[in-house]
Amino acid sequence: MEATLPSTLADFPTLSAAPAPLLQLQRTLASDTLKLKRTAALRLTLLSGAFPVLITFLIFFFKGDIIMKAGGSAWPRFINASWQTAGTLLLPLFVVLLTSLVVNIETKATAWKHLYAQPVGRGAVFLSKLLLILALNAVALLLFVGLLLGAGMLLSVLKPKLGFALSTIPFDTVVWMLLRTYVATLGLLAVQYVVSLFWRSFVVPVGVGMGAVVATIALLSWEHVDKIPYAAPLGTAMAMKMGKGTLTVAHELAKHEWYSLGWFAGVLVLGYLVLLRRNVTN
Amino acid sequence: MKSTTPLLLETRSLHFRFGQRPILHDVNLQVEPGSLYGFLGPNGAGKSTTMRLLLGLLRPASGSVHLFGHDLARHRVALLDRVGALIENPSLYDHLSGRENVEATRRLRGVAASRTAEVLELVGLTDNAHRPAKEYSLGMRQRLGLAIALLSDPDLLLLDEPTNGLDPNGIIEMRELLQRLCKQHGKTIVVSSHLISEIEKMATHVGVIQQGRLVFQGSLPDLRRLQTGRARLVVETQDAESCRNLLPRLLAGATVAAPGTLWLPWLSQEHTAALAVELVAAEQPLYGLRLEQPTLEDTFLHLTETRVAAV
Numbered sequence: 001m002e003a004t005l006p007s008t009l010a011d012f013p014t015l016s017a018a019p020a021p022l023l024q025l026q027r028t029l030a031s032d033t034l035k036l037k038r039t040a041a042l043r044l045t046l047l048s049g050a051f052p053v054l055i056t057f058l059i060f061f062f063k064g065d066i067i068m069k070a071g072g073s074a075w076p077r078f079i080n081a082s083w084q085t086a087g088t089l090l091l092p093l094f095v096v097l098l099t100s101l102v103v104n105i106e107t108k109a110t111a112w113k114h115l116y117a118q119p120v121g122r123g124a125v126f127l128s129k130l131l132l133i134l135a136l137n138a139v140a141l142l143l144f145v146g147l148l149l150g151a152g153m154l155l156s157v158l159k160p161k162l163g164f165a166l167s168t169i170p171f172d173t174v175v176w177m178l179l180r181t182y183v184a185t186l187g188l189l190a191v192q193y194v195v196s197l198f199w200r201s202f203v204v205p206v207g208v209g210m211g212a213v214v215a216t217i218a219l220l221s222w223e224h225v226d227k228i229p230y231a232a233p234l235g236t237a238m239a240m241k242m243g244k245g246t247l248t249v250a251h252e253l254a255k256h257e258w259y260s261l262g263w264f265a266g267v268l269v270l271g272y273l274v275l276l277r278r279n280v281t282n
Numbered sequence: 283m284k285s286t287t288p289l290l291l292e293t294r295s296l297h298f299r300f301g302q303r304p305i306l307h308d309v310n311l312q313v314e315p316g317s318l319y320g321f322l323g324p325n326g327a328g329k330s331t332t333m334r335l336l337l338g339l340l341r342p343a344s345g346s347v348h349l350f351g352h353d354l355a356r357h358r359v360a361l362l363d364r365v366g367a368l369i370e371n372p373s374l375y376d377h378l379s380g381r382e383n384v385e386a387t388r389r390l391r392g393v394a395a396s397r398t399a400e401v402l403e404l405v406g407l408t409d410n411a412h413r414p415a416k417e418y419s420l421g422m423r424q425r426l427g428l429a430i431a432l433l434s435d436p437d438l439l440l441l442d443e444p445t446n447g448l449d450p451n452g453i454i455e456m457r458e459l460l461q462r463l464c465k466q467h468g469k470t471i472v473v474s475s476h477l478i479s480e481i482e483k484m485a486t487h488v489g490v491i492q493q494g495r496l497v498f499q500g501s502l503p504d505l506r507r508l509q510t511g512r513a514r515l516v517v518e519t520q521d522a523e524s525c526r527n528l529l530p531r532l533l534a535g536a537t538v539a540a541p542g543t544l545w546l547p548w549l550s551q552e553h554t555a556a557l558a559v560e561l562v563a564a565e566q567p568l569y570g571l572r573l574e575q576p577t578l579e580d581t582f583l584h585l586t587e588t589r590v591a592a593v
Contacts, residue, residue, distance in 0.1 A: 015352055018359035019392065031390040038377045105375065114373035114430075117337040118390050119363040280339040 024120040028128035036132070041101035045136045048094045049144030052086035057151040064155070064162045073167035075152060076247035080240055082148050083177060087237025089213065091181070092230050095137065095189050096209030102133050103196035103205070112200060116280045126272055130193060137185060145178055170247045177240065177249055180257055184236040187229030187263030188212075194271030226256035229263045288351065290315040290438060290470045291336065296345035298331055298494075305331050306494045309345075313472060313487070318464045320481030320502075321474040323491035324586050329474040330370055332491065333442045336472075337367055349438065363391075366436035368444055372427025376416035380407055380426050383415050387430045401429040405459075420447030428456070432463075439463070439471045445480060457484045478582040492586040509581040513548040518570035519561065528564045532557050548573055 019027070036042050060067065060078060067077065106112055115125055149169065156164030188209075196205040209230075216230040225231045235256040240249045253261075291313035298306040306328050313319045323329050334340045336347055338358045347354040349361045374383050384398045402408050405425040410418070418426065424447055431439060441460075445453045461484050463469045475481050481488060488505050490498040498505065519525050522538045532553070536546035548554070554571070561568050576584070 015350065015357060015360055016363065018357070018363070023392070024359070027390050027392050031386045034382060034386050034389060035375055035378065037382065109373050109375045110371060111373035111375065113334070113337075113339055113369050114367075114387075115390075116339055117362060117365075117367050117369065118387065119359050120390060121359055277341065279341060280334070 018119065018121075021121065021124065024124035025127055028120050028124045029131065032128050032132050035105050036102075039101065039105060041098060041105065041136065044094070044097055044101060045140045046143065048090070049086075049140050049147050052082055052090050053144065053147040053151050055085055056082040057155065060155055060162065061159060064159055068162055072242060073245040074156075074162045074164040075167040075169050076242050076245065078152050078155070078164075079148065079170065079174065079247055080242055082151075083181075083240065084237045086144060087181065087233045089217075091185060091233040091237075092188060092213045092216075093210070094140065095185050095233075096192050096206060096213065098136055098140070099133050099189060099192040100196050100202055100205040100209070102129060102136070103193070103200075104202040107200050107202065113280050122276055123272070126197070126275065130268070133189065133193060137189060138182060141178060141182055141185075145174060149174075167245055173240065173247050173249050176251055177236070180236045180239070180249070180253060181233060183253060183257045184232035184260050187232055187260035187267075190264040190267040190271070191229055194267055194275075197271065197275055227259050229260055232256045232260040288315065289313060289348070290350060291319075291472065292348040293332075293335070294346050294348065296332070296335060296347065297343040298328075298335060298340060299343050304494060306335070306342075309491070309494070309496050310499075311336075311489060311496070312499065313470060315470050316464065316468055317470060317486045318460060318484055319470075319472045319487045319489065320485030321472055321489050321491065322476070322478060322481055322582060323474075324476055327491045327586070328494040329476075329491060330442055333367075333369055333440055333472075333474060336440055337362070337365070337369070339369075363434070364437045365440060366431035366434060366438070367440040367442075368424075368427045368431045369440075369442045371446070372423050372430070374415045374418075374423055374426060376414065379412050379414055380418065380422075381411040383426060384411075384430055384433065388433055391434050393434050397433055397435075401432045404432060405429040406455075421449060421452045424448055424452070424456075428459075437470060439469055441471065441473045443474055443476070445475070453480065460484060478579050482578050490582065490585050497585050505578065505581065509576050509578065512576050512581065512584065514574045514576070515546050515548045515554060515557075516570070516572050516574055517544040517546070517557070517561070517568070518542060519544070520567045520569075525561065525564070525566050528566065529557070529560050532560055542569070 056078065059081070068074065106115060116122065152164055152169070155162060192205055192209050195208050199205065212230045216225070216228050219225050219228065220231065226235060235254065239254060240247055289312050291311060293309050293311040296306055296309040297304070309332060311332070321329055321332070331340065335342055336349075336354075338347070338354050350364065352361055354361055375386065378386065381398060381402065384402060388395070388398050399408070402411050405428055407422065407425055407429060410422065415423065415426065424444060428441070428444060431441070445456050448456060457480070460471055460473065464471050473481070473485070482502065485502055487501050488498065489496055498508070517525070517536075519542055522540070522542055522544045525544060526533045526536055526538065533544065533546060536544045539545045558568060558571055
């Protein structure tokens with residue numbers, strides 16, 4: 001057999017180099033973006049931000065006068081209420097669903113075997129979907145903030161008595177909250193992403209995620225709750241302080257947000273190493 | 283196998299197991315450039331596992347896969363650039379149209395945009411390309427999967443049961459397409475199947491796998507030669523048992539298939555002629571004397587029932 005090797009190599013000398021890693025990533029991203037078309041993941045991203053805003057909007061629309069009787073200014077109260085509605089339960093569940101749905105696009109099509117048989121490395125596949133989920137997560141948060149501000153402005157027109165016109169929008173706080181909330185979602189996003197890739201199913205990651213979110217709520221009084229990635233968005237939502245007509249938040253990452261970043265980095269590295277050499281059986 | 287021909291695809295002593303369960307044992311595939319290699323075996327024999335190993339989807343317990351003379355484990359991405367594959371059922375995104383399905387892989391491989399329309403045309407799906415893949419029939423899905431495999435104009439095509447779910451017309455079309463790709467475009471194609479009848483109509487070479495072992499590998503003529511060795515002489519007479527007793531030397535290997543029928547391995551024309559003379563001389567009525575060639579299907583069944591090492 002060894003004797004045939006030189007002639008074999010002579011007949012197939014031109015093994016063109018593999019595409020550069022960045023080019024592989026770019027191609028995988030272009031493909032993954034196309035696959036998002038008409039998916040539940042995309043609809044969820046575009047609509048999920050509206051839900052907490054709508055709830056808070058309705059509360060302020062119908063019961064705003066009662067809320068405002070307690071004192072304070074309209075914008076800070078409205079933003080605080082919306083963010084806490086979103087951060088408690090909806091945001092973690094959104095991240096759980098989003099990661100599961102994006103990964104499920106391949107699982108549902110039994111496309112892992114196809115994907116890994118293409119001339120792109122496993123790293124590109126891993127990174128591309130991660131970047132996509134990170135982008136969708138950012139889009140959803142931005143849409144949430146946009147809708148939040150829009151709903152407040154709508155309320156100032158529909159219910160001038162609530163006093164939205166009297167207070168200013170605390171932009172500074174909103175921007176910092178946006179940033180810190182995003183960081184707070186990263187830890188659980190990474191855990192959910194790796195769980196989804198590992199089990200290549202939809203039910204398992206959603207079950208794990210929902211279970212973890214519910215368990216976290218039960219553990220809120222535990223002194224180590226800040227280390228649980230599923231609790232981080234709630235921690236950030238509670239970080240705002242309402243002063244006299246103001247809404248402020250610290251312009252730095254809190255401890256639980258650093259933990260979230262730690263989970264993000266640690267889980268992704270570990271997950272990648274586990275998944276890199278894994279057999280593809282479906 | 284002629285060992286002087288450079289091999290386009292080769293597995294060297296390939297072993298694979300799922301956990302503790304051995305699946306493949308010492309598989310040495312040898313596929314020459316430009317051949318249409320039929321990879322045959324009953325369901326569960328290890329065809330799909332082998333195909334997955336050829337694509338680097340599974341990692342062998344030991345042994346190696348070589349494509350175009352290079353080790354797959356070391357140059358996976360570069361080698362896969364020259365390979366198109368369709369493994370089991372095609373991986374289709376139901377929420378996308380046929381065209382978008384092709385487009386998703388086209389972007390992934392960085393192939394020229396014009397190829398999308400070309401491959402859709404090649405498999406005859408141009409008119410249905412705008413429809414969502416979930417509306418496609420089984421045959422259309424298979425053809426779309428093939429279109430996607432052909433996108434990069436690969437030198438090597440690995441197709442796992444590509445005629446699954448096709449109607450007779452579809453099977454003929456698929457066969458003609460594969461033969462055209464092989465003969466006119468010089469592609470090397472490995473097609474797995476559990477039906478010998480399908481493979482014998484198009485393949486130039488055949489490998490037969492049974493219980494994770496390669497029990498035959500060679501050209502189609504080689505396989506045919508294997509079956510001539512298994513030809514059977516059938517003797518129709520009055521009393522088979524007494525014939526055998528009367529001519530113990532000539533009917534040494536004979537078995538009594540029925541009271542008036544004897545089966546014996548075909549040895550030579552001279553042996554057949556001598557048998558006829560002796561039977562008549564022994565005053566036994568000779569109603570019939572014929573040669574039965576086993577079909578390729580019989581040979582295939584024989585190969586896959588008993589674990590004979592033919593190579």
